[in-house]
Amino acid sequence: MPYGDWINEFPTGFFLVVHVAAFALGAGFAWAAFKKELTPLASAFSLFAAAEIVYMTYHLDWTVFLFAHTIAEVLDLVAFVIVFAAAVLSVVRRPALEATRP
Numbered sequence: 001m002p003y004g005d006w007i008n009e010f011p012t013g014f015f016l017v018v019h020v021a022a023f024a025l026g027a028g029f030a031w032a033a034f035k036k037e038l039t040p041l042a043s044a045f046s047l048f049a050a051a052e053i054v055y056m057t058y059h060l061d062w063t064v065f066l067f068a069h070t071i072a073e074v075l076d077l078v079a080f081v082i083v084f085a086a087a088v089l090s091v092v093r094r095p096a097l098e099a100t101r102p
Contacts, residue, residue: 023052040086044079051075
């Protein structure tokens with residue numbers, strides 16, 4: 001028996017609740033970021049929310065685990081890269097913007 005096999009004892013509904021909650025958080029943060037015109041963060045949170053939907057397709061038996069997991073991980077990875085790039089860009093831009101002020 002592989003380590004962590006005990007998690008298979010949880011009912012499917014538990015996993016759906018976890019993913020619906022994560023989707024709601026991601027969608028809520030995306031909405032807030034779009035309202036504040038923080039487009040990179042909004043895009044990243046939207047991708048995270050989309051990844052949660054993809055995870056749910058497995059628990060609903062619409063896709064196989066490896067397919068859903070791979071697609072969701074790619075979406076999460078792109079979201080992570082966007083957040084990192086936005087953070088780096090804000091730090092790199094800041095000195096340039098402050099130097100041009102009178």
